[in-house]
Amino acid sequence: MGNPDGDVVRALDGHRFKTMISAALAWLRQYQEEVNALNVFPVPDGDTGTNMTLTMNSAWEEIAPLDESHMGRLTLKLAHGALMGARGNSGVILSQIWRGLAHGVDGDATLTADTLARAMRAASDTAYKGVVKPVEGTILTVVRELADEAEDVAAETDDLIVVFDRLVRRGKLSVARTPSLLPVLRQAGVVDSGGQGLYRIFEGMLRDLRGLSTTSSDEAAQSDRTERDLGMDAETHDALEFDSRYPYDVQFMIVGQDLDVERLRDGITNMGDSALTVGDESAVKVHVHVADPGKPISLGAEFGSVSDVVVEDMRVQYEAYSASRRQAGQGPSPVHLLVPEEAPAISVVVVCSGEGLSNVFRSLGATVIVEGGQTMNPSTAQILDAVGQTASDQVLILPNNKNVLMASEQAAEVSEKHVVVVPTRSIPQGVSALLALDQGSSLEDNAVAMIESAQEVLTAEVTWATRNVQINGLRVREGDAIGLLEDELIVDAQSLDEAVHWLLAESDLDSHELITLYYGDSISEAEAQELLEALTEAYPELEFELVAGGQPHYPYIISIE
Amino acid sequence: MVQRIRVLTDSVADVPRDLLQRYQIRVLPVYLMLDGQTYLDDGGLEPDWFYQELARVQVPPTTAAPSPKEYVGAYEALAAEGAEEIIVLCAASTVSSLYDHAVLASQEFDGARVHVVDTLQVTMGMGWMVVEAAHLVAAGRPIAEVLSSLHAMRARTRVYGVLDSVDYLRRSGRVGWAASSVADLLQIRPVIAFEQGEAKLQGRVRLSRRGVRALVKLVGAVQPVSHVAILHSGVDDQLLDEFQTAIGALVPDLETPIISVGGIFATHVGPRCLGVALVRTASI
Numbered sequence: 076m077g078n079p080d081g082d083v084v085r086a087l088d089g090h091r092f093k094t095m096i097s098a099a100l101a102w103l104r105q106y107q108e109e110v111n112a113l114n115v116f117p118v119p120d121g122d123t124g125t126n127m128t129l130t131m132n133s134a135w136e137e138i139a140p141l142d143e144s145h146m147g148r149l150t151l152k153l154a155h156g157a158l159m160g161a162r163g164n165s166g167v168i169l170s171q172i173w174r175g176l177a178h179g180v181d182g183d184a185t186l187t188a189d190t191l192a193r194a195m196r197a198a199s200d201t202a203y204k205g206v207v208k209p210v211e212g213t214i215l216t217v218v219r220e221l222a223d224e225a226e227d228v229a230a231e232t233d234d235l236i237v238v239f240d241r242l243v244r245r246g247k248l249s250v251a252r253t254p255s256l257l258p259v260l261r262q263a264g265v266v267d268s269g270g271q272g273l274y275r276i277f278e279g280m281l282r283d284l285r286g287l288s289t290t291s292s293d294e295a296a297q298s299d300r301t302e303r304d305l306g307m308d309a310e311t312h313d314a315l316e317f318d319s320r321y322p323y324d325v326q327f328m329i330v331g332q333d334l335d336v337e338r339l340r341d342g343i344t345n346m347g348d349s350a351l352t353v354g355d356e357s358a359v360k361v362h363v364h365v366a367d368p369g370k371p372i373s374l375g376a377e378f379g380s381v382s383d384v385v386v387e388d389m390r391v392q393y394e395a396y397s398a399s400r401r402q403a404g405q406g407p408s409p410v411h412l413l414v415p416e417e418a419p420a421i422s423v424v425v426v427c428s429g430e431g432l433s434n435v436f437r438s439l440g441a442t443v444i445v446e447g448g449q450t451m452n453p454s455t456a457q458i459l460d461a462v463g464q465t466a467s468d469q470v471l472i473l474p475n476n477k478n479v480l481m482a483s484e485q486a487a488e489v490s491e492k493h494v495v496v497v498p499t500r501s502i503p504q505g506v507s508a509l510l511a512l513d514q515g516s517s518l519e520d521n522a523v524a525m526i527e528s529a530q531e532v533l534t535a536e537v538t539w540a541t542r543n544v545q546i547n548g549l550r551v552r553e554g555d556a557i558g559l560l561e562d563e564l565i566v567d568a569q570s571l572d573e574a575v576h577w578l579l580a581e582s583d584l585d586s587h588e589l590i591t592l593y594y595g596d597s598i599s600e601a602e603a604q605e606l607l608e609a610l611t612e613a614y615p616e617l618e619f620e621l622v623a624g625g626q627p628h629y630p631y632i633i634s635i636e
Numbered sequence: 637m638v639q640r641i642r643v644l645t646d647s648v649a650d651v652p653r654d655l656l657q658r659y660q661i662r663v664l665p666v667y668l669m670l671d672g673q674t675y676l677d678d679g680g681l682e683p684d685w686f687y688q689e690l691a692r693v694q695v696p697p698t699t700a701a702p703s704p705k706e707y708v709g710a711y712e713a714l715a716a717e718g719a720e721e722i723i724v725l726c727a728a729s730t731v732s733s734l735y736d737h738a739v740l741a742s743q744e745f746d747g748a749r750v751h752v753v754d755t756l757q758v759t760m761g762m763g764w765m766v767v768e769a770a771h772l773v774a775a776g777r778p779i780a781e782v783l784s785s786l787h788a789m790r791a792r793t794r795v796y797g798v799l800d801s802v803d804y805l806r807r808s809g810r811v812g813w814a815a816s817s818v819a820d821l822l823q824i825r826p827v828i829a830f831e832q833g834e835a836k837l838q839g840r841v842r843l844s845r846r847g848v849r850a851l852v853k854l855v856g857a858v859q860p861v862s863h864v865a866i867l868h869s870g871v872d873d874q875l876l877d878e879f880q881t882a883i884g885a886l887v888p889d890l891e892t893p894i895i896s897v898g899g900i901f902a903t904h905v906g907p908r909c910l911g912v913a914l915v916r917t918a919s920i
Contacts, residue, residue: 435821439840506822510840531846588843591822620823636842 084235084284086185089149093138095280096153098289100131102279103272105289110275113268115259116564117540117551118628122450123268126163126478130170131276133160133454146186150177150194158485159456165269167455167481168202168214172273175201188238192229195222195242205481212257214269220249221277239281246274263544321347321364324387325371329361331379342374384554385541388596388627420514421521422465425473425505426453426483429626432502432593439509442467448502449628452478458486462494469518470494471525475505477562493518497525500562501534502593502624503634533587533635535560535578537571538628571598571630572606579614582635590617591634593624598631606631638718641773641782643766644710646702646734647677648727650867650898651763659770664710666734666900670697675899683896687870687907696807697903701733707741715747721779724752725766725786730833731758731810731904751779753786756833759901760865760913761795768915789915795830796838796854797867797911798847802826804906811835829854844875844910851912852882860917861887866894867911869902879910 087095103110103124110124137156143149154177157170179197183190199222203209224245228238253267254260260267279289329339334356347365363371368386375381422442427433428451433444443461447453458479462470470492474483477500487494495518499505511528513521540555549567551557556574558566558581565581568574579590590610594603600623607621624632644662645651651661665678671693675681690697707724714722724742729735735754742750753769755762765786772782799805801824805814814826814835827839827850838854841847855864864887866880876894883892895913897905 431821438819438821439824507842510824510842513839588845589823618823622821 082236085233086187087146087235088185089141089143089146092146092149092186093141093143095283096131096135096138098283099276099279100128100135102282102289103128103131103275106272106275110268110272112542113265113271114541115263115265116546116559117542117544117553117557118449118538118559118564122452123163123165123272125450126166126452127169127269127272127276129454130157130161130163130166133157133456134170134173136160145184146190147177147180147182147184150180153177158489159454159459161455161482161485163452163478164481165214165272166452167485168205168269169273169276170455170485171202171205172198172218175199186235188225188229188233188235191235191238192222192225195225198222210257212253212255212260213267214273216253216256217246217249217267217270217273221246221273236281236284239277239284243274243278243281246270246277250274262546321366322388323365323368324362325365325368325385326362327372327375327384328382329375329379330382332356334378339374339378343371346370346374382553418466420467421469421471421512421518422467423471423473423509423512424458424461424465425509426458426475426479427502427505427626429596429624431623431625435506435593435622435624436473436509439506440512441473441509447479448476448626449478452476453482455482455485455489458483459490462486462490462492465492468492471512471518471521472496473499473505473508473525475499475502495519495522497522497529499526499529501536502626502632503532503534503591503636504529506634507532507636531636533561533582535575535582535631535633535635536629537574537578537631537633539630540567572609575606575610575631575633576613578633579610579635584614584617584635587635588618589620589634589636590614591620591622591636593622593626593632593634595624595626595628595630595632597627639773640719641721641723641779642714642717642719643723643725643770643773644714645725645762645766646727647679647898648732648734648758648900649725649763649766650759650895650901651766652893652895653679655767655770659767659774661766661770662710662714664702664706666702667700668697668899668903669700671695677899681899683898683902684870686899687902690804690869690902691907696804697899699900699903701737704737704740704744707738708745711741711745711750712747719748722748722750723769723773723779723782723786724750725755725762725769726752727758727762728756728830728833729754730756731835751783753783753790754833755786755793756790757793757795758830759795759897759911760867760895761793761830763895764793764863764865764913764915765789788918791832792916792918793831793914794858794916795867795911795913796851797828797830797905797909798841798844798851799826799828799905800844800908801906804904805835808904810904813837827851827854844871844908845878847910848875848879848882851879851910852886855883855912855914856886858914858916859886861890861914862917863913863915864890864892865913866892867897867909867913868894869897869905869909870907871910875910883912 107124107128111122134153134157138152154173157173161167161170175198176194179194199219202215202218209215221242224242228241250266250270253270282289343361343363347363365371424443425436425441426445426447428446428448442465445453445457445461472483474480480498483496487496497508499508508525508529511524536559540551540553540557542553544551546564551567556568556571557564558574558578560578566574566577568577603621607619611619647663647665665676668675668677724738726735726738738752742752755765769782769786802814805811809815825841825847826837829836829838839850841850
């Protein structure tokens, strides 16, 4: 089979593969926001693109300083870096793919088409093994089909450019097929985010093999439309060099006729930094960092109809990101260490975000708090480091989020201490679990008692929809207040308070007595107090508790006991 | 009829009034300072009123042990009534100075032989030992046998309780871990065991019903028992009924009196607490 580029590459050594990884990272970064946008629920959760990019970045940092021509040794290092930086479930699976690939290379000095076929099969097998209940229509399906393709094409050619080209084509098809395999994707009208991220990684490697740029957004602009224009390179840059004068990250679309893009761009650029104004006379995408998020939106409204508004407080992101940087040994540790007078038999590492929630967990006996949660999932290395900071040989981890579970389990596996993960899925579950901690019992008995205790509480959460979606018979519009009960989106409302009322109305309150409202960083105490009074009046037989959680993204997290 | 041996205790014991009268048990009241007023905890405080005051007042009440001189006075009074031997049962020396005062007083007094016992217990935990002492005395047992029985019983006696919050215990400063604990940001009810002079945290619950469950489980784990009393500092009747029914099912052959704890003990644990004082059956 011929290669349209003319050149033939029959073997890759460590140096060559290293530049391909660098290219894959740069390319994935371009598409970080595209992947983030592929979220099943319209909630600020998960951030697969961010998680995969940070995982790849950690893998890259591990090999960047190396002068390693030996393919086998390089891939082992790569896998180690990915594992240490693995964030979120997608990042953990990605790290398993690299680990499997490294084992598949099996010490070969170079990578040939045959080696790649063997390595991709090992990557797929390892990824499947890393998941308790593998689900098709996810990144697992994509990696397995890539392994199939690698075997097929290796039988036909030894030209690696052809092999990678075929892998990228197959990857794209495989991703496109995910909604037909996984109903929840079909319902939400998206493809699988992890699969898409993996596809972009292979695409980046192929581009590098062909000598194409992976850092220019012009290149990307030709192959895709709007999402990539969010310029996620800028975001990574922001995270590294965050300017406190412009704490708000604002993004929106303007739709209209004869839009004066130049004039709009000038106006936007003068407001802050990292400005990006792209589009044509009919539609423009704006991304800028400003002190006052209202200003660019008002300006945009003068030009046309503003939609898809996303405003984020980067101080929160920055804290978590710089924490991960410091974690790599570049500064003081980001985790809060509460030095106990004497080492307890069992220490507890808790993942949560928000000063108030951290204080709650500390008051209940958490030893080390790892910042993170709904967004900004902490890495395996961060959790591992927190485990290392505890003075005990026995450690329990409360991930408090399903997206932090796998990284926690990885940390538990890698740690030299005796570590058990209590698979809590929410803040209320974490609180309830921690109450059951008994220093006199074994780690395993504690884990059993704690998960039992966690299951005695119901979790309700209120946030804003991040996009339009039709789900569970609800027609959710971006910006609506939405309510989740036990992770299920069941309420769509006009206001947060209304969402809370509906959630409680939908809960079986007869068998419960205590409702705790943890209000987030976007809610003032007076607003929370007002809601509390209304609830107390509506449910005189229940006891209510109001706690300043300070968590981002979720104005209310509600524990129903 | 003049009793040669008399039993004296302090008002931490919470022994029901009918038993005090039946056995002629003398109680030395402890002082209680509430809202600028000083009271003697001599049975005159109405429990429900006091629990409400406890929850209401800004400045929490404090307690003070009677002085050694007052102990001497109590010994003299009993001697004047014909007592030749006095058994003094004091609240746990680990949480109160009553025992020290009683011992000091005994060294200053020679009108009768005084035997001071550190019960290492509180509320009806010590109360059961007081009742047992009086019971053995009334049965004509010699003083040495009474004292050795009490010594053995002390190791089998426990109080379990669910506090409404750890605040009162923290403020009392009498229990190290509670005093140094961080203020609770959530409603947390500590489950506590008091045994051999030491208060230990057994668990933490958020709901009073789960507290009941935890207590029932603890009582279930120490069977068989010879004495059980239900203690509370103002919980609602329904919860109390539920608790008594559950405990009653564990010990169908025993009476389970319900006792409203006195002002002194309540001051240190706070209102809305529920508990149980029990004695394990002696192994033969």
